[in-house]
Amino acid sequence: MAREIDIGDDVRLTVTVIKQLDSGRLRVSIPSYDFPCSIEAPRGAKVGDKLHLTGEVTHVDDEAGRVTVRLGGLVTVDVAAIDSWTKAWTRTKPLLDVWD
Template sequence: MARTPRVGDEITLAATILKVMDDGVSSVSIPSYNFPLAIDTPRNAKAGQKVEISGFATRVDAEDGKVTVRIDGGGLVTVDIDAITAMSATSRVRVRE
C-alpha cells in the first residue's frame, strides 16, 4: 500500500457472502474481522460470491496495523490495514493535527 490510511479516508474492503437471507440482507465475512457482518444484498447475489463494501476510516492505529471503518449501514469494523483493497483521501472529515 502506498501510504497509511488517515481518519476520514474512504476505505474499500473485499467481503465474501456467507449466506443470503430472504429479506434482502446477507451475512458476509471480511478478512481479519472475526465476526460475520450483515449488509444489504446486491441483486442476484449468491453465497461464496465476493463483494466490495466501503466506508470511512474513523480510527487508525498504525502501530498495531489496524484501521476502524464505519461501513455504510453496517456499523464499525476493525480490520488489519492489509485487508484494505482500495483507499482514497477525502475531505469529508476535518482532522485537527
C-alpha cells in the first residue's frame, strides 16, 4: 500500500450531500462506498455541498487497498478516497518501570 495507514489512525473523507431528509438529517455519498449514509446535518448544509468526516481506522486490507473507518457505523472505502490522516499516538515509555 502506498500510504502507511494503520489501525487507530484518524482519517478524513470528503462526502457529498445528496438529499436532506425530513428528520433534519442528511443523506451523503461517500466515494468508493456503494451505499448512501445518513449523518446529522451541520448548520447551513444543503444538497451538493462537500463535507469532511473524520473517523478512526478499525481495519486495513493491504491486498485490496481498502480500509474500514468508524464514522458512526463502519464504512469500508478505498485508500484513494482518504483525503488526509493523522497517525495514532504511540507510547514511547513502558507503562511501568522495569525492575532490575
